[in-house]
Amino acid sequence: MVVLNIFGKIEPICISNKLKLYISNLPNGESNNWNKELVDEMRTAVKMNIIESEKLGMKPNINIREIYSRHFPQNPLSDDTTEDVYLQKIADNMICLYFDYSYQDMPLGDWDTNCFDGRLCEEDYAEKVIDFINFASSGKSTQIPSFVPQWVYSSNHDLQNCHRIFWGEQHAEIYIESLKKWGQIFDTFLKYKNDYLQLDYLMNSIHTDNDYNTYHYFKMYSLCQLFLEKSKESELDWKLPQFLDHNYPLEERNEIAKLLRQMRNKIAHGDFIGLENKIEEYAQKVMDGRYSFDYSEYSRKNWVLLNACCLLEDTVRNIIIMLFTDREKLKSIKDSTNIIL
Incomplete structure (x- = not known):
């Protein structure tokens, strides 16, 4: 699961039927509470920013109240609202990308072999999907969507960038439509098992390799x-x-x-x-x-x-x-x- 740099209240949306790829607001169920996890991560990011700023002799440049006011001017909070409430309000409007399938949905075997599963020692596959979409969309082609989101938080990263987690845009509808179009592209492409394996190969080839050597x-x-x-x-x-x-x-x-x-x-x-x-x-x-x-x-x-x-x-x-x-x-x-x- 990755959190995207877009805000908004949405119902779960299937992006790709072949990949069983969805977006929704962060789950907050008793056994799957990523909403609370993200609030904790944002709280830690604020503290890390204070520590880093003090080391550099600078003022902290993450202001939760300003971030909230910038993204949700239509829903102002009272002056005595605590920072924790601001963080919770922000988390409630964050959107995540994730896989949700049974093994019968994909022709790649079970837990032992399915490459799209999230594992403790592997990077989150939703992160690979977003990085691949950003790579493919950064050209000049008009045949694919060019306005696509980035991820700000990944469930498989132990260390988070204290600034990245607060990136965000209000143009959620445009990003969501682009993701839907990418889902259609994937669904049209994925016909046979080899297509899934080829897509996996491409996504892994592109992922996180930015050293021009x-x-x-x-x-x-x-x-x-x-x-x-x-x-x-x-x-x-x-x-x-x-x-x-x-x-x-x-x-x-x-x-x-x-x-x-x-x-x-x-x-x-x-x-x-x-x-x-x-x-x-x-x-x-x-x-x-x-x-x-x-x-x-x-x-x-x-x-x-x-x-x-x-x-x-x-x-x-x-x-x-x-x-x-x-x-x-x-x-x-x-x-x-x-x-x-």
Whole structure:
């Protein structure tokens, strides 16, 4: 279960029937009282903010009364209202995302094998869902919802960000509609057991990996191979350009695609001197004249890896969008033996 950065009083809503994914206000039953849990977490966050601020010689910048007044101006509280009441009122209007299914609902076995279950030593899967939706929605495509929520609290995190838990928006209806549309996308995609397993693979591949280094680069390129490579990796030289940023002319995208493959191969074969040479070639062909390098922030090599990783992330995002919106077209591209222009 994760708490989202939206407020409002709602009845439980099924977001995805195939995943049995729901949103609702926080449960407060006797044996399932996440409402109380969140109040306790917010109370701890306020205390941690005071401690951290004192260490820095600053005033605490979390004011519960101001947060409540900003989000619920239509329901003001009296001046003598305690902070605990404010916290409870905020928690009552928070919205969470969670799975609610029997094992017969999903073709992935029981407690022993079902990857979507929440376990003590695994991150909450609802968190992975939201992170994946945010990744896929951060591009320029109009085929998928672009206005999606983030999570502010996850049930599987021992340490919480004392500021993040108070993020929040009042545009709950827009976020909820976007989640419903994403649910429809998932439900259309999930037809067979392999589709569930593929979705699990993608969500785990994307989740929490934001280090733009050679490993991240290698992984992003491997995802491109997963969807585009039929028999040999050189196919990506002419299959990848259509998914690259179209701000680059086609001829330049063709050159970039070859460079991306060559850099990937240098990493795979442990040829790090060769990788250095290809990184410099990428810098000269793709970045010089377009970017100002601040070497107090990154080395020249790491500026290139940052750029290449971001470029590949956008490319993977474009491929994933096609997977969800036109799977047959993506399959035909993978099966193609002709150069695609």
